[in-house]
Amino acid sequence: MTTQIDAPRTPRMDPKYNRSRKSRTNFEMIAWLFMRLSGVVLIVLIFGHLISNLLVGQGVHAIDFGFVAGKWANPLWQVWDLTMLWLAMLHGTNGVRTIINDYAEKDRTRFWLKGVLYVVAAFILLLGTMVIFTFDPCIDPTAAQAYNFCPHN
Amino acid sequence: MWSWVGHRVTGVVIFFFLLVHVLDTALVRVDPGAYDAVISAYKNPVMALGEFALVAAILFHAFNGLRLILVDFLKQGPRIQRQLFWTVMVIWVIALAGFGARHLTLAFTGGGH
Numbered sequence: 001m002t003t004q005i006d007a008p009r010t011p012r013m014d015p016k017y018n019r020s021r022k023s024r025t026n027f028e029m030i031a032w033l034f035m036r037l038s039g040v041v042l043i044v045l046i047f048g049h050l051i052s053n054l055l056v057g058q059g060v061h062a063i064d065f066g067f068v069a070g071k072w073a074n075p076l077w078q079v080w081d082l083t084m085l086w087l088a089m090l091h092g093t094n095g096v097r098t099i100i101n102d103y104a105e106k107d108r109t110r111f112w113l114k115g116v117l118y119v120v121a122a123f124i125l126l127l128g129t130m131v132i133f134t135f136d137p138c139i140d141p142t143a144a145q146a147y148n149f150c151p152h153n
Numbered sequence: 154m155w156s157w158v159g160h161r162v163t164g165v166v167i168f169f170f171l172l173v174h175v176l177d178t179a180l181v182r183v184d185p186g187a188y189d190a191v192i193s194a195y196k197n198p199v200m201a202l203g204e205f206a207l208v209a210a211i212l213f214h215a216f217n218g219l220r221l222i223l224v225d226f227l228k229q230g231p232r233i234q235r236q237l238f239w240t241v242m243v244i245w246v247i248a249l250a251g252f253g254a255r256h257l258t259l260a261f262t263g264g265g266h
Contacts, residue, residue: 036225039218046211055252059259060204063192065185068178085175092168099161120172128175131182140185 031094038087045084069137078132085128093121156238160217163210170207201260205253212248216241 052071054060071077096117104110138150180188194200220237224230230237 036222039215039222043215043219046215050208050211050252054204054259055255059256060196060201061259063195064189065181068181068188088171092164092171095161095164096168099165124172124175127179131179135182 035091035094038091042084042087042091045080045087048080049084065140066142069135069140072132072135073137082129082132085132086125089121089125089128093117156217156220156241159213160221163214166210167207167214196260198261201257204260205257208252208256209245209249212245212252213241216245216248 053063072081097114100110100113100117104113177188177191180191195204217238220234220241223237224234227233
């Protein structure tokens, strides 16, 4: 006895599995490509992040406000962290979007789950971006003493 | 099949950690003392095991992601996907052992604190 298994994306696919109306754009192909490209870049960014924060020197014990201030005094780490934030959030949000599309069968359920996902992702993305751009090492009184660029009073 | 399940599960775990991690890091914009207090929670040995598990998830997702790219883009990719999977598992165990040896030693010996 043999079982006939249709190839993926076959036109004979049961219509109940087709959850989107015909689209004029190839958004899903762009998203597929983005996952692969951002994935490769994220490996470099996150491995570098883990090595510099957890493996060198005192590792996790060295992390405090001064550690962050020291890193963000270097424009390389500002760009590094900002790129990592955006790529990781977009990669993760698109991954969870795919999972919601796969498992939530009701249109309304998918709509609300994805709505919550997008609101949370946008909030975290904007918060993180704001923190990197507006970070001020001088709010730490001991740091303010040490850095001559901090206003003294 | 199981690598696909593993990729989804680790992806979701990493995503939720990322949300929390941006929130805890955002404290550097609010108050240095509050940031130091929250970060000190990451420094206890129990959390070190959590960090080990998180990095295990990250390394699996990273190496298996590279395997997916090879399967998608290499002409002979789908034919060698099983060999690639075991290659991923070997690299994963070696990388995780290296990370664990360094990170858990630092965490459990106190690192001078």
